[in-house]
Amino acid sequence: MQTVGFIGLGAMGAPMAENVADAGYPLVVYNRTRSRTEPFAERGETVADSPAEVAERADSVVVMVTDDEALEGVLDGDDGLLAGLTSDTTVIQMSTVTPAATEAAAEAVRDAGGRYVDAPVSGTVGPAEEGTLTVLAAGPEALLDSVEGILAAIGEPIVDCGAVGDGARMKLFVNLLLGDMMGAFAEALAFGTSQGLSYDDMLAVVEAGAVDSPLYSIKGENIADGDFEPRFPVDLQFKDLRYAVDEANDAGVPLPQTAAARETFSATSGLGHGEEDMAAVVKFFENVAGLSVGERES
Amino acid sequence: MQTVGFIGLGAMGAPMAENVADAGYPLVVYNRTRSRTEPFAERGETVADSPAEVAERADSVVVMVTDDEALEGVLDGDDGLLAGLTSDTTVIQMSTVTPAATEAAAEAVRDAGGRYVDAPVSGTVGPAEEGTLTVLAAGPEALLDSVEGILAAIGEPIVDCGAVGDGARMKLFVNLLLGDMMGAFAEALAFGTSQGLSYDDMLAVVEAGAVDSPLYSIKGENIADGDFEPRFPVDLQFKDLRYAVDEANDAGVPLPQTAAARETFSATSGLGHGEEDMAAVVKFFENVAGLSVGERES
Amino acid sequence: MQTVGFIGLGAMGAPMAENVADAGYPLVVYNRTRSRTEPFAERGETVADSPAEVAERADSVVVMVTDDEALEGVLDGDDGLLAGLTSDTTVIQMSTVTPAATEAAAEAVRDAGGRYVDAPVSGTVGPAEEGTLTVLAAGPEALLDSVEGILAAIGEPIVDCGAVGDGARMKLFVNLLLGDMMGAFAEALAFGTSQGLSYDDMLAVVEAGAVDSPLYSIKGENIADGDFEPRFPVDLQFKDLRYAVDEANDAGVPLPQTAAARETFSATSGLGHGEEDMAAVVKFFENVAGLSVGERES
Amino acid sequence: MQTVGFIGLGAMGAPMAENVADAGYPLVVYNRTRSRTEPFAERGETVADSPAEVAERADSVVVMVTDDEALEGVLDGDDGLLAGLTSDTTVIQMSTVTPAATEAAAEAVRDAGGRYVDAPVSGTVGPAEEGTLTVLAAGPEALLDSVEGILAAIGEPIVDCGAVGDGARMKLFVNLLLGDMMGAFAEALAFGTSQGLSYDDMLAVVEAGAVDSPLYSIKGENIADGDFEPRFPVDLQFKDLRYAVDEANDAGVPLPQTAAARETFSATSGLGHGEEDMAAVVKFFENVAGLSVGERES
Structure with a gap:
């Protein structure tokens, strides 16, 4: 069974790495803040001192970091992933980055002799823990086949x-839709609240109709509970909307x-809620319109 | 069993009336274009010559017409519903109208000695045929109880x-969300198409994630099939967005x-697609960005 | 010289009526709140008890009220303008109302035997006082000629x-542009303020370039002075944007x-600034982004 | 009198350089496409083979190129401006670039021993020819003083x-406002055209009111003439709107x-009008709404 490197043990990366380990793959992990590697050390996995060391020790390396800059940070430099690459290593890039960044990374990896899979995931912390993320895999078919077991440990469908x-x-496609839907839900809830409708009734009507969606069931509960723990923070969703609009601008769409x-996400972030869950966009409307959304009937 | 009047036998009204008849209620039906009453005459239901006659002959009268103006047209005049009302008649208003229109209608009905239930439905032709519309009932509880059997024949939940x-x-709340979601879906599909993504892959990713929704499954198939038969036409969805934004403007939200x-629905209507299904908003983006959305892999 | 009736002596109407009187026309004035007629009584003009009385006593009647509803209120009823019309009377409608409202009013006036000029004005209190409003005159040419002296007293160009x-x-055309420009100016100023630019420098750059406009010079000063006295209030500008978007929605534009x-005007109104000058839209951005726009260097 | 280097002789740069020469400064010019240097060779100015050579021969060097990437291209490399800098050289950066790009360029210039003035200009080809561009100068006061003569040859006010x-x-502040105003003008004209208003009347009303602006007088004529020669192309205005929204997103405004x-500029570019003058945004509305804007009465 191949040894799997894992770089980036954040809120998403840690449970993804655990699922890979649970599937039987020996791990070599690295995280910039080293303390996050401790649970892996405790379960007997190898902890590396640098991305380069991960590359040297692993057959395939999953990268799961925050954005374009973080990906570049992992790849480049004397201690970087590229420096440690051997001709047999496959880099599985799973972070949410721009198409340009993943294409540049692929070229750099191939120039360094490695192989490259572009495989971001769709889903938040819950699906990451359950291994039910949607894996958006791209690359040569034979290469995808060779890492299928690793991807299958992380999510399905692939x-x-x-x-x-x-x-x-x-x-970007799916997160564009996600951001639009979250913003639309916040607008609808703000509208209904301003009209004196019961919050529970609104949720019941949504769940009974064609507009029903797992997103609304989850975020509807979160808003009622005042629970804005960041499953997917405002600032990350905001970043994806920026990427998506930029790409669309390039394409004239x-x-x-x-x-x-x-702009709603921008204002929500400006109001200081950038690190809260994306459901906090509702606070923008609460702020502007003087509303309290999510009050349940006693 | 009470006799139920039914005014408005359009694409939605006809199957709703059939379900009421199937539940065992004797009907008295009226439609401005008389030919639409024929299927009801054939099954032995009574056909009235005016809304007033419906009111005279029925215990409860369902009204299911297009908009504020049509509702007023049904109520007013010598042949109007108000003219035929008796003190025991309950008007069940199920059309999508503005809050102001339903409140004015309620006052007029009560002034004429009748009782009034505000009960628009959420859902399109399919749920109307299956009796699974969501019924958005409002009014005094005892009155709602007295017509529960009729409402239950038309949809659930109530x-x-x-x-x-x-x-x-x-x-308005749910149709605001519906319009926003349809527009967002069209934007996402136009974006993905411009990026060279496979249409089937996009639908698969949507269905696998938190953004999954019955709306997207249905409209996703319709768009692929080039099927824009009006389950819910652009112009009606557009009208609801106009109502909703107007109410929100009044409320400062x-x-x-x-x-x-x-504005997207406005442009789609302006481009000549107003009578097609709301999924035709995708044609606005196709037009502007020179794209063909919905092409399936062979 | 013909006797001119003047109905509506608000912030705009009063100086307009004064200019007509200064041009030598004897006036018959009416205002719902009678106290506003006092300055006219003092200068010897006739004060009427109703719109009907104005119509009876005047050759031409200027109407300058708030909106569609107010215009209807002036025209209809036993004491209304229509009740007092004689075949020689010309109604000069100068309020900002919808095309539909002015067309309906024209029809009612003609049915009552009168003549009708559609002549709203563009400009705020300053130009109203100086007689420099732009008069947007519409109607048969001969009829416009017959009231040219009155219109010329109120503004120019006609x-x-x-x-x-x-x-x-x-x-609607010009107020659509006005509202968009005011909102754009507020966005630009909020942007520049967030970037640390000097307010005075921003105004200087605007005034030096192609974007220079009397609007920006005036509102730029007002914002710096914290002077939001309503030359043209947020709520009236907001109403015009609603009218304009509605007409455009009907036209598919x-x-x-x-x-x-x-939506920005809606939010500004919702935040409680509806009766302040339209320049108060800048407060929406101040509120959301935590900025203080308009601070001058000492 | 100091020798002035001038890099970038495009539609804006060429007349700016001419004005500097006309003010008596000897020039050393460079342009990537060498043919554009010919008029300067003919009038006896020095033509350099590289940005480095310009830096070696000149006391101050004006850079007037397209965007961030072009600026980087001028600065970097063996033949780049930085390579030729001496400790007495002042770089006057006048291109429209991002704040980040100008700050990075300033640091690079200072690291190479030079001095740096951030001085983009506001205005199009006409003002560039007339020497009436607005110069947006930034940098240490003594340094600005030392190049005042050069700046004054290019524009005023400074x-x-x-x-x-x-x-x-x-x-970015002024171009944000410019883009918003152009888009608003196009919307207003499309609206008025759809309402059957005369184009000449619309321009007359704009010029008579508070919304009057040099921009509207110029673009109003251009649209009537069907003249979309690029004084300031759609794609450059679009780029600035992207920069501005990005900066505002960073600031939470x-x-x-x-x-x-x-998005309107994006669609206009997508429709194939990106290289036409920014006034071509009106074509987006013409396309979507089936209108012909700008038809004059015969």
């Missing part, structure tokens, strides 16, 4: 999105609702 | 939304995404 | 906009920026 | 915007109208 870059594009959502 | 007007408000969606 | 209704449409401006 | 970076920020304008 959707084959095409060539390198298409995974990142699919991630107007996205008026998405652009409006982007 | 959500008790509060006082008269709150049914109309809840309908900004709805930036909904306002953007409203 | 732009001949076409048939009845076109005056109202031209007013998308207005994405205007729709966004409408 | 607004002292603060520290390096503030020139770029001021440029929502810009809903500007975001909507950005």
Whole structure:
């Protein structure tokens, strides 16, 4: 069984790495803040001192970091992943980055002799823990087959999105929709609250209709509970809306609702809620319209 | 068993009336275009010559017409519903109208000695045929109880939304969300198509994630099939977005995404697609960005 | 010289009526709140007890009220303008109302035997006092000629906009642009303030360039002075944006920026600034982004 | 009199350089496409083979290129401006670039021993030819004084915007307003056209009111003439709106109208009008709403 490197043990990365370990793969882990590697050391996995060391010791290396800059930080430098790559190593890039960043990373990895899979995931901490993330895999088919066991440990379905870059594009597609839906839900709830409708009735009507969605069931409960623990923070969703609108701008595709959502997330972040869960966009409307959304009947 | 009047036998009204008849209630039906009453005459139901006659002959009268103006047209005049009302008649208003219109209608009905239930429905032709519309009932509890059998024939769940007007408000709430979601879906699909993503892959990713929704499964298939038969036409969804933004404007609640969606529906209607299904908003993006959305892999 | 009736002596109407009187026309004035007629009584003008009385006593009657509803209130009823009309009377409608309202009023006036000029004005209190409002005149040319002296007392230029209704449409056109420009200015100032730019420098750069505009010079000073005295209140500008977007929605013309401006005005009104000058939209951005716009260097 | 280097002789740069030469400064010019240097060779100015050579031969070097990438291209490399800098050289950066790019350039120039002035200009080709551009100067006061003659040859007023970076920020401020105003004008004209208003009447009303602006007089004529020669192309205005929204997103300042304008410019570019003058945004509305804007009465 191949040894799997894992770089990036954040809120998403840690449970993903655990699932890979649970599937029987020996791990070599690295995290910039070293304390986050401790649970892995305790269960007997190897802790590396640098991305380069991970690359040297592993057959495949999963990278799960925050953004374009963090990915570059992992790859470059004397201690970077590229420095440690051997010709047999496959880099599985699972962070949410721009298509340009993943394509640049792929080229750098191939130039360094390695192989590259573009495989961001869709889903939040819950699905990461349960191993039910949607894996947006892209790359040569034979290469995808060779890491299928690792991907299957992390999520399902595994959707084959095409060539390198298409995974990142699919991630933008789905997160564009996610951000728009969250913003739309907040607008609808603010509207209904201003009209004197019962919050529980609104949720019941949503769940009974064509607009029903797991997103609304989860965020509807969270808002009622005043629970804005960051499963997926405002600032990360905001970043994805920025990426998506930028790509669409390059393509000449107007996205008026998405652009409006982007501004709502911008304002929510500006109001100081950037690190809270994306459901906190409702606070923008509460602030502006003097409303209290989510009050349940006693 | 009470005799039920039914005014408005359009695409939604006809199957709703059939379900009431199937539940065993004798019907008295009226429709402006008389030919639409024929299937009811054939099954032995009574056909009235005017709304007034319906009111005279029925214990409860369901009204299911297009908009505020049509509702007024049914109520007023020498042949109007109000003219035929007796003190025992309950008017069950199920059309999608503004809160102001339903409140005015309620007052007129009560002034004429009748009783009034505000009970618009959420859902399209499919649920109307299956009797699974969500009924957004509002009015005095005892009155709602007295017509529960009729409402139950038309849909479930029956959500008790509060006082008269709150049914109309809840309908605006859910249709605001519906319009925003449809517009967001069209933007996401246009974006993904511009990025070269496979349409089937996009649908698969949506269905696998938190953004999954019956709306997207249905409209996703329709768009792929080029099927824009009007389950819920662009112009009706557009009308609801206009109502909703107007109410929100009165309340000082900004709805930036909904306002953007409203303009997208406006443009789609302006491009000549107003009578097609709401999924035709995707054609606005196809037109502007020179894309063909919905092409399936062979 | 003909006797001129003047109905509506608000912030705009009063100086307009004064200019007509200064031009030598004997006046018959009416205002719902009678105290506002006192300055006119003092200068020897006739004060009427009702719109009907104005119509009976005057050759031409200027109407300058708040909106569609107020215009209807002036026209209808036993004491209404229509009740007092004689075949020689010309009604000069100068309020900002919808095209539909002015067309309906024209029809009612003609049915009552009178003549009708659609002539809203563009400009605020300053130009009203100075007699420099832009008059957006519409109606038969001979009829416009017959009241030219009155219109010339109120403003110049007098732009001949076409048939009845076109005056109202031209007013919506210019106020749409006005609202968009005010909102855009507020966004630009909020942006520049967030970037640490000097307020005075920003005004200097605007005044030196192609974007220079009397609007920005005036509102730029007002904002610096914290002077939000209502020359043209948020709520009236907001009403015009609503009218304009509604007409455009009917025509299938998308207005994405205007729709966004409408929501900003809605939020500003919701925050309690509806009766302040339209420049108060800057407070929406101050509120959301935690900025203080307009601080001058000492 | 100091020798002035001039890098970038495009539609803006060429007339700016001419004005500097006309003011008596000897020039050393460079342009990537060498043919654009010919008029300067003909008038006896020195033509350099590289940015490095310009730096070696000149006391001050004006850079006037397209964007961040072009600026980097001028600075870096063996033949780059930085390679030729001596300790007495002042770089006057006048391109429209991001604050981050100008700050990075300033640091690089100072590290190479030079001095740096951040001085983008506001205005289009006309003012560039007439020497009436607004100069948005930023940097140490003594340094600005030392190049005042050069700046004065290019434009006036020279607004002292603060520290390096503030020139770029001021440029974004004014171009944000410019883009919003152009988009708003297009919306207003599309609206008025859809309402049957005369184009000439609309321009007359704009010019008579508070919304009057040099921008509208110029673009109003251009649209009537069908003249979309690029004084300031759609794609450059679009780029600035993208920069501005990005900076505002970083600052948490929502810009809903500007975001909507950005999408309009995106769609206009996508429709193939990116290289036409920014006034071509009106074509987006013509396309979507089936209108012909700008038709003059015969």
